[in-house]
Amino acid sequence: MSGKQFFVDRYRQLGWEFNDFQPRQAIRINVINAKGKNLEERLQTLGFQLEKIPFLETGYWVRKAKVSVGATGEYLSGLYSIQEAAAQIPATLFTDLKGRTVLDACAAPGGKTVQLADLMGNTGVIVALDVKKRRLAALSNHLERCHVANVVVYHLDARHTSRLKLKFDMVLLDAPCSGNFATDSHWFERRTLNDVKRNAKLQRELLAEAVTCLSDDGEVVYSTCSLEPEENEANIDWAVKHLNLQTEKVDCYGQEGLTEFFGSRLDVSVKRSRRIWPGGTQGFFVCKLKKREEKQ
């Protein structure tokens, strides 16, 4: 239940032929900080060749750079962040973030937290949690570098979010997951199906807690960078059946979610999620959910 061939065979059964892909480096403009700064022009002057990512408003692939992308004055001043293209998708799926109370449940190192703050125009409140204390330093540095003003960070396991006694309009659950081979060259040697199952269990616990803290008309965006259906579509199916959630249609890059895998049939609404196989980006999965509307 492990090894490269085992997983490659699984992907083939799911309809994808394995190819050893390296994701392209991508950046995201921090719109608030970069406003009126001619950032693209400045980066070109530094020797950057940028290519607009067609499915993102503020994302660019770095085709070529003469200097380290993470060591320019522009980066250190918070004008842009380094963020993989697919990872830029989840925060953009919320309906209207301005002035809202948002939970970023597994926030460190903070790329999506900063993106949320930018989309919110530094209004409202983001509560950012992470269970690993050493990762909070990276999150804090990221917030300081990008001059974010609307975040409160706690060292807290998101399975205990209720302790904060808050209700959230939006929850971003970018869940801890098995990852994928495109961002980890030793992935196939490290991962087993048992890891996948263990992560799937944790992800369900996180989803359940997210729903407990969600306001009645709130939205949850669930994402992972795993390719394994147990951590993705199967969890969404479980949430639809056990957490009184419904999937929402999203207009974003990726294929429809699977509604059948390895002999299991899932709720048909799971196809509203988005599965991204490694190609233009790393592997990724995202789904937007709301509490089910009660029928009159």
Add this chain to the structure above:
Amino acid sequence: MKVITKFACQLGAEFALNADLTVNKDDRYFLLNKALLKVAQKDFYYAGVYLGKVKNGKFFPSFNLLKVLAEGEANKVVVKKKAAWLFICGRDIFRKGILVTHGSRKKGSHTLVLNEFDECLGFGRIVCSLDGTAKDEVIVKNISDIGDFLRREN
């Protein structure tokens, strides 16, 4: 809060800090807005705008605070592109690297260092009067610069 206003003063800036919205957490100072203050509980790790920390009795400003101070009246030197890059790398500022100065030009004063786009890169101490003429003279000794974000990661 006094350490922050005192620090601002050293840079020739006035900084009115709302004490009701400023929180001291383990000698780290944060400026919150009202919405954050409502949800922030005492065990938070980070909140709002980080202003800086006190360590061994000395105040270390955050780059957020320096940015805010740079937006108002303060001692500032605006430096050329190459000098800006070297400053971020931890180096000092030479007279020939300076484009414009604002505020105090006296030896011993603290000054913010800005790039040609008016972005604050850090601050330093004027070690030689800005009115001198020798071009190859160190004028501003680097105290803190945004390259620190990279150094912190190592």
